[in-house]
Amino acid sequence: MKKLIILLILLPNFGFSQAYKDKISIVQYSATFVKEKELSLSEFEKDYQTHIFYMGKDDKKFESDKIKYVPTIVVYHNGNEHFRIDGGIKLSLPENSKKLIRQKIEEIIESKF
Numbered sequence: 533m534k535k536l537i538i539l540l541i542l543l544p545n546f547g548f549s550q551a552y553k554d555k556i557s558i559v560q561y562s563a564t565f566v567k568e569k570e571l572s573l574s575e576f577e578k579d580y581q582t583h584i585f586y587m588g589k590d591d592k593k594f595e596s597d598k599i600k601y602v603p604t605i606v607v608y609h610n611g612n613e614h615f616r617i618d619g620g621i622k623l624s625l626p627e628n629s630k631k632l633i634r635q636k637i638e639e640i641i642e643s644k645f
Contacts, residue, residue, distance in 0.1 A: 552583045552593075553608040556640055558633060561594060561604040563587040569624050570603050580637070607633060609640045 552559060558580055562570050564587075573582040585593050587602060597606065597613075603625055604618035615636040619625050626632070 552581065553611045555581060555610065556637060557581040557583065557608040559597075559606045559608065560584045561587075561590075561597070561599045561602060561606070563602045566602050566619065566623050569619060571605060571625055571629050575630070576633070605629065605633065607636050607640075614640055 558573055558576050560570060560573060560583070562584060570584070573584070576582050587594060593599075599618075601618040601620050602623065604616065605625065606613055607615040615633070617625060617629055617632060
């Protein structure tokens, strides 16, 4: 009985913990000290899931997703990492980041056919 109760408590948390990676998702990992360097993901919000996680608030996600630099943007497809771009030691994403994200999303969509 105790095992069943523990399972019922842990199972919903496990499912939700990876929900931000479902379908095609664009996730930005950031920190308050680089907020001005973040990329606006608003143009992707209509068609894809977008999320932003902050160092200090979402540390478990940073650790499990092996985030080393901020900002970092990761495109996930059905729970798997498809593309990653990070700010590196400059703490700044490349100028063409949105274009790269669009290209990678197109690759995902084309691979379905």
